Amino acid sequence: MMNLQYRLPPAPRACLLALTLALPLSCLTAPAVAAPSSSVVLEELTSTELQDRIAHGATTVLVPIGGVEQSGPYIALGKHNVRAGILARQIAQKLGNTIVAPVVSYVPEGSISPPAGHMRHAGTISIPPAAFEAVLEGTASSLRQHGFRDIIFLGDHGGYQKNEQNVAAKLNRAWTKSAGKDARAWALLDYYDITQAKFIAELQKRGFSAAEIGLHAGLADAALMLATDPSLVRTDAMAHGAKPGVADGVRGDATRATAELGQIGVKLQVDTSVAAIRQLLQHK
Numbered sequence: 001m002m003n004l005q006y007r008l009p010p011a012p013r014a015c016l017l018a019l020t021l022a023l024p025l026s027c028l029t030a031p032a033v034a035a036p037s038s039s040v041v042l043e044e045l046t047s048t049e050l051q052d053r054i055a056h057g058a059t060t061v062l063v064p065i066g067g068v069e070q071s072g073p074y075i076a077l078g079k080h081n082v083r084a085g086i087l088a089r090q091i092a093q094k095l096g097n098t099i100v101a102p103v104v105s106y107v108p109e110g111s112i113s114p115p116a117g118h119m120r121h122a123g124t125i126s127i128p129p130a131a132f133e134a135v136l137e138g139t140a141s142s143l144r145q146h147g148f149r150d151i152i153f154l155g156d157h158g159g160y161q162k163n164e165q166n167v168a169a170k171l172n173r174a175w176t177k178s179a180g181k182d183a184r185a186w187a188l189l190d191y192y193d194i195t196q197a198k199f200i201a202e203l204q205k206r207g208f209s210a211a212e213i214g215l216h217a218g219l220a221d222a223a224l225m226l227a228t229d230p231s232l233v234r235t236d237a238m239a240h241g242a243k244p245g246v247a248d249g250v251r252g253d254a255t256r257a258t259a260e261l262g263q264i265g266v267k268l269q270v271d272t273s274v275a276a277i278r279q280l281l282q283h284k
Helices: 010-022 047-055 077-093 129-145 158-179 190-196 199-206 219-228 234-242 259-282
Strands: 058-065 099-100 150-155 185-187
Touching: 058 077, 058 129, 077 099, 077 150, 077 219, 077 259, 129 150, 129 158, 150 158, 150 190, 150 259, 158 190, 190 199, 190 234, 190 259, 199 219, 199 259, 219 259
Parallel strands: 058 099, 058 150, 150 185
Antiparallel strands: none
């Protein structure tokens, strides 16, 4: 009987052995399971990761609110969105057991037609106050549905602080009636107010005038932006270009703004917000 068994000749057998030995260990073993994300940002977690975090006590969620508005020729339109997101992450990390929801980017900025306020300058986006409040209400209600028990609005712009309060009050009335105070909504005004008082006072201590610090797109505004995302400030153009005024959408002089000055405001915002949140969670 013929022997039909096929045997590799010596040379191919040696090549096969060499190829096997050259394979990385990961190819010869089962793939490793990826570790769960340690991010505090809701959008960077999977649904199951988030569910597990909530089950283990992460029942506080921050809702940063920004806006798209002009800030003159030297500060980008998205300053509030970027700043709110960055500071919310820092606050959440200091608090622990806290998640950061997506930034609410569409906010009231005044009349569209005829245009008023910031709407007179290209790029500003404005929505009606009722629509803005409905967005906040839907956002908070969604988060409550998934197990969050303290939903905190962090508004980076002064124009809608009252709207935040309106929504929080409305939600708390409804939730008290329907579910026995199982969740609370909060409008953390301290987050914004500190930039209008203590931060301004700190800048004045360093010799800057109220006119230079400004009310919008001045030194205070630019310094905060340089401390959070300097790519959004056109520093070269600002140093060598014309000084914009009210007609250009600017109230103040940002020329001498630095990241170091901005860090004073960032620290005040973060530390003040953390302390205020801890206090309200203790007394709810």
